[in-house]
Amino acid sequence: MSDAIKHECGIALIRLLKPLSYYQEKYGTPYYGINKLYLLMEKQHNRGQDGAGIATIKFDVKPGNRYISRYRAMGSTAVADIFEYVQKKFAAVNKAYPKESKDTQWLKDNVSFTGEVLLGHLRYGTHGKNSIESCHPFLRQNNWMTRNLVVAGNFNMTNVDELLQQLYDLGQHPKEQADTVTVLEKIGHFLDDENQELFDQFKKEGYSNIEISAQIGKHLDVAKILTRSAKTWDGGYTIAGILGHGDAFVMRDPAGIRPAFFYQDDEVLVVASERPVIQTAFNIPLEAVQEIKPGHALIAKKDGSISQEMFRQPVEQKSCSFERIYFSRGSDADIYQERKSLGKLLCDQVLKSIDNDIKNTVFSFIPNTAEVSYYGMMEGMSKYVRDYQKNILLNRDEKISDQELDDILSIHARFEKLNVKDAKLRTFITQDADRQDMVQHVYDTTYGIVRDHEDTIVAIDDSIVRGTTLKQSILTILDRLHPKKIVIVSSAPQIRYPDCYGIDMSRMGEFVAFEAAINLLKRKGMSHIIDEVYQKCIASIVKPKDEIENYVKAIYEPFTDEEISAEIARIVRPHDLNAELVVIFQTLDNLHIACPNHRGDWYFSGDYPTPGGNKVVNKAFMNWVEGKNVRAYFSR
Template structure:
């Protein structure tokens, strides 16, 4: 994506199933878990660079001993900052008593973060303030070990107001209106309730309070707590939590919107937002790693027992397709194949637009994230060339000459790297004129490889959201190469609707496809439709969310995809551009062919996987119409 979009956070969970001394003996360090947590987080740093945090819990500590440690950072390199802080705990020990670094029992009893249960989080702030208080993990503290709760997640809830009202009804008064706090307190309430029920039950049996504490720890029903907590949640989420006694869970939303993967053996339990992070950090094979099923939770009890249990009836699986197109790392084998397939499926559209003139066309890609799709496009082009060669050889087999064979074999795609990310816009440039001039130079280009006014330039982008970088920078720069035509190709379909499940795309006015549709309505004297949709959206707010429909779809219905693409082309083409410019988008049907197991396409289709999505899109349109720049949830 040539313009940065902030998106989902990342979670990293580790549970050591053996005593710490086992890891010292086998791997040569008591800090095996911490070292692996660092790797697991670093391999997911693409998922959050606004902040990070870790928490650890020590099992079976004596009363009065500290057993929960947490540290969060919003430093530029937050993960490194956190683990440098942790490492400094061990520096004086290493320098003064190095033999103690091999003493697992001593380290556990005397140094923070030396625990068996570890949780890490990488944060991308979609709307919240970028402060330490907004960094996960969140901590709910209590003197009762089994009432403490550590929580971190990758999620957004669409119905925070409703959930907040439920907390009021339970007698709580949360300190702020945020989905993270709301989720923490909701789980915390039912954790408290489960504790109290167990306490009352065991008390009736005449058991002492000290014995009851141990029995509660053994009998806590995590599935039941999650089932009661998540009953009314509407959103996309992968949430990990640890209870103070060491019980832990990783839960995934019923539609499987947000990703969550896990692996376990007799030594360790691992969970993360991305499969390659687990593969790389622990050298585990692709087919050994499982995906948490929608509506299920991976539950790890204090005694190390692992199970995957349903806490809420799964909906139709609508896993986020944007994960596959852009957000997740392409080192995942399936994602890599899907991105290549997206490029291959664009081939026929592109060939038609260049009139099959491969000889006079240069193919390239814009941001690095589009590179894999570009490889797929090249494979598609090579397949087309091979088919054409076969046909021509058959047609001319009676009159083949050396010259003709040489000419036929010389046809191949002209592949070049044209746009190179060069500088970042500095915040001290404050005047609009200066700022726009700086933006125009964010990318640099390679000169001397285009035949002036003869070649067509095809540049692949993985998605186009606002189109501002294309207009202010990329097209201006590559137009200096003097191509006859510039074709910008998006491997994703037109982004038309806001997200409300974790990605920073919540305002209608930010989408160039929406801007194009509004312009077309005005140009064709159909402005009354805008008011009609506005009134329908307003009226829908009084309905139960289960009865709401996405009225914003009507804005796009009068136009074909090609008409909107043509209008987008006008919008993103800078004044003074000499080359002809055209924008091509992936089709929705081809997206589903490329990513068959990830049908969550609401950004493109407007088909939201939860009722709250329809409420959000209607509210986003109302906000746009009223000039309100706030988010819609």
């Protein structure tokens, strides 16, 4: 993506199903779990560069000894920093206690991060605050082992204000207004309730307090706790948690917005936000990895039993399509094919824009994430050429000469790497004019391929959000090759609406498609629509969220997709560009063809999968009208 936006968070959970001694004997290391956690997190580094954290829990630790270990770090190197810290601890122990460090029980008794349940999190922040306290996992601590709670997740809730009020009504006083805090405290509240109910029950049955602690651990109904906790949640979420005595869970929202995959055998249960990282880390085939079902929690009890249990009734599945277009790793087997399909499905629009003039067109891509969709476009264009050649040869009545045959068979689409993304430039330059000149050089180009004022350049990007990099860098550099025409192609449809489920796209003014629609309304004398939408948004504030509609759709309704695309081309066109410029976007219909199982398209259609989404988009529009450059929801 030329306009970089922050990724979603990522999670990794490992539940070792054998004693540590088993892994020492089979794999030659007692650190099998922590090593695998490192792999899962490093392979998901694309999902968060603001920070990371890990937590582990040991089973059956004697009173007075620590059984929860946690370490967090900030910055783009957080994963490496965390595991360097852990490995240094292990190395120091191995050096100081060479004999004892070969005893897995001694390690468990004396060394942190040697537990049976391991949880990792990669973070990006959806608000300005970025501190070590904002990094997951979060702890809710208590002297009662079964009341301890560790939580980490990939989520945003749209109704944090409502959830906070519920906590206030329970008599709690959360320390900050953030969805992470509300989730932690909501689960913690019902965990406390369940503990108290079980305590009272076993007390009546004559158990001693020490015996009751063990009984509570065995009988905690995790699904019941999660059902009560999530009853009023509105958002997209995959949330992982560990209870102090060893129960663990990963829960997924009822619409399946956020991803969650798992693998289980007799040695290990592993959960991650992305499927290929599990395949790679554990060397397993594609079919061995499953998805957690929407509205369900994967629950691993301390006794090793594992089940999927429903905590909220699933609704129509709206798994995020942007996961497939951009965010998730392209090494996933299905995602790779879907991205290729997105490129192939654009070929008809592209051919129309170049008048089918393959001979005088150079096809390229904007690195790095559009490369796979480019391969799909290559396949589509190659098929077009083959069909064109076949049609001429099969439908020709007269005999063809050798020269004519050579000419026909020599027709081919020209695929070249024109754009090269250089290393990130340092930002020590402070003058705006000088800084903008430097931005133009983020991308470089390959010279000597495009014929001056004769060739058209077609360059595919996976998506266009703001169009800033196109205007300030890419188009200017491509124009230096002196093409007669530049066609910029987006494998995603026009991004028109903000996300509120975990991706950092939340302000209306950031979308070039929105800017284009506003420009068209003003230019065509329809500015009254802006005010009408604003008034409807204001009136909706007092409505129950289930009755609120997405009123912002009216901003786009007067115009065709082609009209908005043409205005986007005008907006992103540098003032000194010489070539003709055309911008083409994927259609919604073709997006659904390419990604049939991921129909969460609210970024493009405005059809939000939860009621809170409509509330957020209307608030985002109000913020834009009022000149408030803030997000329309509380966030982590």
